[in-house]
Amino acid sequence: MSKHLIAATILIALAGCATVQMRIDEVKPGCGADRPFAEGGERATLWIRTSAEFRASAEGIYRSALQGLRQGLADATWSAEATQTGDISSMPPAVVMDIDDTVLDNSAPQARMLLATACPGDFDVLWDAWVAERAAPTVPGATAFIRAAREMKDPQGRPVRVFLITNRACGTRPGVTSACPQQDDTLANLRALGLDTSTLDDDLMLNGERPEWVSEKLPRRQLVARDYRIVLNVGDDLADFIPDVRQQSQVEREQARCRHHGWWGARWFVIPNPMYGSWQRVLGPDLDAALAQSSIPSACGETG
Ligand SMILES: [Mg+2]
DSSP, X not given: OOHHHHHHHHHHHTTTOTTTOOOGGGOOSOOTTSOOTTTTOHHHHHHHHHOHHHHHHHHHHHHHHHHXXXXXXXXXXOOSOTTOOSOOTTSOEEEEEOOBTTTBOOHXXXXXXXXXXXOXXXXXXXXXXXXXXXXXXXXXXXXXXXXXXXXXBOTTSOBOEEEEEEEEEOOOOTTOOOSOHHHHHHHHHHHHTTOOOTTHHHHEEEETSSTTOOSSXXXXXXXXXXXXXXXXXXXXSGGGTSTTOTTOOHHHHHHHHHHTGGGBTTTEXXXXXXXXXXXXXXXXXXXXXXXXXXXXXXXXXXXX
């Protein structure tokens, strides 16, 4: 049986499980010179989808994030945005969060792409189809965190506003008239998880929603920081916290991490994502070579 027939058979077997099933005609015959998009991601995706360890980890991080939020709310000089300077004590408080694999769990499309041996060129179509389903479940602990954060206030009685800064990109979709159907889908997905609030439309900031809102998230964080004291940031990628890291080497990324050593687990909270991210981009396409050359970085402040 060919690999693709095996994949199709698996998909049929999963037909009762709406989170992974995929039409057989979406199974691709091969990627030509390219390697499959999610190649090598089986263990990582299974860890996210099945392990108690991931759920315990994510829930624990979100529980710690609430403690960090309490601490930050009590200190009017506290900011979780490195570029936010000056007197911020009169500003109302805010939390900024990434969405994908921080609030919404996208392990289902990862599983689909693995099972279908999707090619790099297939990604945009498959991803947009997933967004259009509006069916992403929550990352463990995320929805409870957002609801609790919105209930919290600073010492002046001002409530916390939660901004969701996502690189889900606005784009046209065949047969859809909306200028940004991905915004409508994401709002619907968040509302289905019980995360609606009167400002949700404005709280959600997509890539491309405005011309200056690009994949580098700093301009969007700085827009929030003009009017709000950013008390906490939650994401799953170094680029959710620190600008210009996507093209950096592993050494440079480590240096960037260490420059903010005291902020991790205090103002910045990272949800583990072994499925994909800018960490993987720096490794290049040959994962075996990257593995052979890999070494564990020193702890911040240590050498050798
Ligand atoms: Mg993310």
